[in-house]
Amino acid sequence: MATAKNxxxxxxxxxxxxxxxxxxxxxxxxxxxxxxxxxxxEGGPEAIRLQDIARDLGISHPTILHHFESREGLMQALGRSxxxxxxxDIMRAISDPGRGTSPEAxxxxxxxxxxxxxxxxxxxxxxxxxxxxxxxxxxxxxEQVLRVLADAVHRRLGDExxxxxxxxxxxxxxxxxxxxxxxxxxxxALVGDVLSRTAGLPDGPAVQRRFxxxxxxxxxxxxxxxxxxxxxxxxx
Amino acid sequence: MATAKNxxxxxxxxxxxxxxxxxxxxxxxxxxxxxxxxxxxEGGPEAIRLQDIARDLGISHPTILHHFESREGLMQALGRSxxxxxxxDIMRAISDPGRGTSPEAxxxxxxxxxxxxxxxxxxxxxxxxxxxxxxxxxxxxxEQVLRVLADAVHRRLGDExxxxxxxxxxxxxxxxxxxxxxxxxxxxALVGDVLSRTAGLPDGPAVQRRFxxxxxxxxxxxxxxxxxxxxxxxxx
DNA sequence: GCCACTATTGACAATCCTGTACGTAGCTGG
DNA sequence: CCAGCTACGTACAGGATTGTCAATAGTGGC
Numbered sequence: 317m318a319t320a321k322n323x324x325x326x327x328x329x330x331x332x333x334x335x336x337x338x339x340x341x342x343x344x345x346x347x348x349x350x351x352x353x354x355x356x357x358e359g360g361p362e363a364i365r366l367q368d369i370a371r372d373l374g375i376s377h378p379t380i381l382h383h384f385e386s387r388e389g390l391m392q393a394l395g396r397s398x399x400x401x402x403x404x405d406i407m408r409a410i411s412d413p414g415r416g417t418s419p420e421a422x423x424x425x426x427x428x429x430x431x432x433x434x435x436x437x438x439x440x441x442x443x444x445x446x447x448x449x450x451x452x453x454x455x456x457x458x459e460q461v462l463r464v465l466a467d468a469v470h471r472r473l474g475d476e477x478x479x480x481x482x483x484x485x486x487x488x489x490x491x492x493x494x495x496x497x498x499x500x501x502x503x504x505a506l507v508g509d510v511l512s513r514t515a516g517l518p519d520g521p522a523v524q525r526r527f528x529x530x531x532x533x534x535x536x537x538x539x540x541x542x543x544x545x546x547x548x549x550x551x552x
Numbered sequence: 553m554a555t556a557k558n559x560x561x562x563x564x565x566x567x568x569x570x571x572x573x574x575x576x577x578x579x580x581x582x583x584x585x586x587x588x589x590x591x592x593x594e595g596g597p598e599a600i601r602l603q604d605i606a607r608d609l610g611i612s613h614p615t616i617l618h619h620f621e622s623r624e625g626l627m628q629a630l631g632r633s634x635x636x637x638x639x640x641d642i643m644r645a646i647s648d649p650g651r652g653t654s655p656e657a658x659x660x661x662x663x664x665x666x667x668x669x670x671x672x673x674x675x676x677x678x679x680x681x682x683x684x685x686x687x688x689x690x691x692x693x694x695e696q697v698l699r700v701l702a703d704a705v706h707r708r709l710g711d712e713x714x715x716x717x718x719x720x721x722x723x724x725x726x727x728x729x730x731x732x733x734x735x736x737x738x739x740x741a742l743v744g745d746v747l748s749r750t751a752g753l754p755d756g757p758a759v760q761r762r763f764x765x766x767x768x769x770x771x772x773x774x775x776x777x778x779x780x781x782x783x784x785x786x787x788x
Numbered sequence: 789g790c791c792a793c794t795a796t797t798g799a800c801a802a803t804c805c806t807g808t809a810c811g812t813a814g815c816t817g818g
Numbered sequence: 819c820c821a822g823c824t825a826c827g828t829a830c831a832g833g834a835t836t837g838t839c840a841a842t843a844g845t846g847g848c
Contacts, residue, residue: 366836378798378838383795499747506680511735514698618824619825
């Protein structure tokens with residue numbers, strides 16, 4: 317029982333850096349989240365272990381618990397933070413006119429964004445429910461991203477239609493287009509290389525680029541032709 | 553000390569089924585794999601715990617170790633078995649003429665197959681590397697499935713082209729088409745409902761069906777038009 | 789310069805899971 | 819009917835991880 321009474325005096329061996337660093341709560345939370353995200357990107361949700369993160373940062377794991385209550389709390393905070401980072405990145409990729417505004421250029425940027433820093437993986441894990449184990453079934457992105465995109469597509473379809481004198485295609489046309497592209501991008505980011513290989517393509521960044529270009533062209537053509545064909549199947 | 557010497561005599565309460573069931577090694581492996589797959593589909597790779605699986609089957613967890621060496625061994629066996637089951641299911645879905653052979657019908661069946669019993673999830677986990685932790689990076693599907701599909705598409709494109717007198721589109725056209733659809737199906741199986749919701753669609757099975765039909769129509773039209781437009785962009 | 793506040797920490801507790809050791813009990817061939 | 823093989827079970831060891839607690843040490847305000 318007298319174990320806990322030891323007043324640490326025995327530690328006479330480290331006079332070099334005896335000072336412990338003290339961050340503000342916000343700083344600490346930020347650093348911890350960053351370290352956690354790094355581990356997440358590499359090894360998945362299971363790789364997020366308090367002791368490991370603590371070691372990465374040179375702190376002790378109870379400090380993490382102090383700032384996030386529990387591992388669960390850390391995971392939720394991480395989910396929110398990573399998801400909003402993804403949103404911001406995607407938004408930037410879409411609206412950034414830096415490298416062109418053609419469908420191909422935009423697709424390229426979004427693809428890149430999804431691939432880097434484990435964004436696609438985060439989405440996948442979130443969808444798989446590996447995040448937020450019980451309660452919150454997956455970290456729901458507040459993404460109006462898709463909404464915005466669908467609006468843009470709808471507008472463009474309307475423009476094309478008006479230009480050719482056809483009637484405006486139904487809103488669903490735009491929604492489905494966005495859904496297809498979004499799903500395809502996620503899927504491709506996850507298993508694109510495997511798909512490419514098993515489908516017989518040589519695979520590699522060059523193929524990936526050509527694939528994107530091909531998809532962009534497909535969408536582009538679709539934009540122009542849908543105005544003539546959309547009424548074919550109609551509502552059913 | 554004398555603990556291990558207890559010869560079970562104390563169990564006087566269960567004369568009904570005191571006999572332990574003895575399976576063949578193959579039976580046992582099969583049952584264990586099935587139980588593991590059930591858990592996998594529900595809770596992911598982390599939910600595969602030897603003790604839980606054992607409890608599900610009414611056996612003891614060392615029995616599992618007896619049949620699979622280690623948890624790692626179980627995971628690998630599970631990966632192989634589940635992946636080959638997926639292959640078989642997909643193959644069946646594609647070639648089964650039961651409910652029509654139109655692109656829409658085929659797509660529908662494949663979509664269904666991917667969705668049920670966690671096939672899509674398995675693929676995702678495999679891609680995410682949650683399977684086969686270190687060594688085997690992901691359970692590589694021996695799927696010639698995609699190969700077969702791409703061949704079929706290529707043939708069809710050739711037929712269409714010949715019928716209209718156009719020149720045969722490059723093989724890449726078929727490969728990319730398959731890649732797009734495969735990636736989209738996986739992505740949609742994973743996050744389709746979320747996408748649908750955040751894109752403003754009401755979501756639900758009806759929407760999902762319409763989406764598939766829409767995609768099938770898109771492919772169908774593409775098949776017909778690609779013969780006129782494929783030479784536009786050419787090689788790059 | 790002193791003091792309250794809190795970020796930080798080492799030690800410890802509690803739990804959980806995989807894997808081992810060894811004995812038991814069904815099946816099958818002789 | 820006996821003996822061997824092996825599927826199966828109980829008990830336990832070992833390790834890893836989250837979480838608690840009381841003590842310690844920067845920091846900012848007075």
